[in-house]
Amino acid sequence: MSDHPIAPVGPFEPPYYAVVFTSLRTERTEGYAEAAARMDELVADVPGFLGSDHAQTPGGLSITVSYFRDEESIKVWRADAEHRVVQKRGREEWYETYVTHVSKVERSYRFERE
Amino acid sequence: MSDHPIAPVGPFEPPYYAVVFTSLRTERTEGYAEAAARMDELVADVPGFLGSDHAQTPGGLSITVSYFRDEESIKVWRADAEHRVVQKRGREEWYETYVTHVSKVERSYRFERE
Numbered sequence: 370m371s372d373h374p375i376a377p378v379g380p381f382e383p384p385y386y387a388v389v390f391t392s393l394r395t396e397r398t399e400g401y402a403e404a405a406a407r408m409d410e411l412v413a414d415v416p417g418f419l420g421s422d423h424a425q426t427p428g429g430l431s432i433t434v435s436y437f438r439d440e441e442s443i444k445v446w447r448a449d450a451e452h453r454v455v456q457k458r459g460r461e462e463w464y465e466t467y468v469t470h471v472s473k474v475e476r477s478y479r480f481e482r483e
Numbered sequence: 484m485s486d487h488p489i490a491p492v493g494p495f496e497p498p499y500y501a502v503v504f505t506s507l508r509t510e511r512t513e514g515y516a517e518a519a520a521r522m523d524e525l526v527a528d529v530p531g532f533l534g535s536d537h538a539q540t541p542g543g544l545s546i547t548v549s550y551f552r553d554e555e556s557i558k559v560w561r562a563d564a565e566h567r568v569v570q571k572r573g574r575e576e577w578y579e580t581y582v583t584h585v586s587k588v589e590r591s592y593r594f595e596r597e
Contacts (some may be wrong), residue, residue, distance in 0.1 A: 375543050377505035378580040387586045389548055391491035391536045391582055393594070418507055422505045424538040429489050432538040432546040434584075452597040456589075466586055468491040468593045472501045479550035479582045480574055482509070 373393060378420035379436060382478030386437040387474050388395025391430060392467035402439050404455045404461065411451060437475075492534035493550060494591030499533060500551040501588050508583035515577050515588065518569050525565060531556025548557075568581060 373412045379463040394401075412418050417438035446452060459467075508515075526532050531552035540543040551557045560566060573581075 370539045376507055376580060379488045379505075379545060379582050380584060385583050386502070389503065389536075391493075391500055391538075391548070392521045393490055422544060422546055423504075424540045426507075426538045427541065430491060432536055432548065434505070434546065434548075436584075460524060460596075462580075464594060464596070465491060466593065466595045468493050468591065470494060470501050470588045470591040472588040473587040477582065477584040479580065480578060481580045482574075482578070 377479075380479055381419050381436060381438075381474075383474050383476055385474050386439065386443055387472050388435045388437065389470040389472065390433045390435070390441065390467060391470075392433075393430060395445055395465050395466040396461045399462070401459070404458065408455060409453065412446055413447060415446045415449075417440055418446070418457055491536055491593075494593055495533050495550060495552075495588075496587050497590055499588050500553065500557055501586050501587065502549045502557065503552065503584040504546075504547045504549070504581060505557045505584075507544060507579040508556055508577055509579050511576045513576070514572070518572065523568060525558055525563060529563075532560070549577065 409421075412421070412435065415437075419436035419438060421433060421435040423433045437446070437447075468476075523535075524533070526549065528549075531551060533550040535547060535549040537545075537547045549560075551560070
């Protein structure tokens with residue numbers, strides 16, 4: 370997913386939400402990269418979207434963590450029509466399995482080498 | 484980290500905790516793999532530890548999400564003496580930067596291809 374910065378984002382001022390999405394892909398790749406890039410673009414316009422982190426082990430697990438200010442901003446993103454179409458296509462074509470954990474961040478810290 | 488299964492773990496019965504650890508490594512690798520494997524072993528013995536997910540983009544971001552039943556189990560893990568020594572070494576040698584988000588999972592779902 371091209372738009373993800375290499376450094377971890379955050380932390381943000383708690384409380385905020387972290388939506389943890391862990392997935393294993395199928396072998397079908399057609400349309401995936403374009404859809405992922407488009408979703409990155411769309412979610413960035415959701416009021417209350419704070420940023421996201423993404424990592425993928427080649428041939429293995431993929432994790433995306435998206436941070437939102439509040440429940441309302443998650444609701445807006447979940448209801449987005451284009452997002453819903455892509456989610457459906459994901460279940461039909463791109464994902465073998467995935468798990469979503471919607472969680473409220475209570476505290477967070479950053480370490481940075483000097 | 485050798486002990487991480489390829490498939491995403493969970494979901495578990497909410498509420499539970501997700502500790503999201505996002506990091507960028509330095510170029511120093513000495514001792515890292517052994518320490519990571521040992522930490523996987525140790526955390527598995529913490530009462531209330533539910534499992535963890537790990538993904539790493541080669542040369543890029545690494546994300547580990549560890550799931551715990553409650554605050555108490557996180558506290559036990561945080562206080563573990565061997566864990567603290569390894570965390571200190573991580574800041575001195577292995578990590579360029581990291582962010583930790585401690586969050587309470589309110590809801591979760593799994594999709595599985597049929």
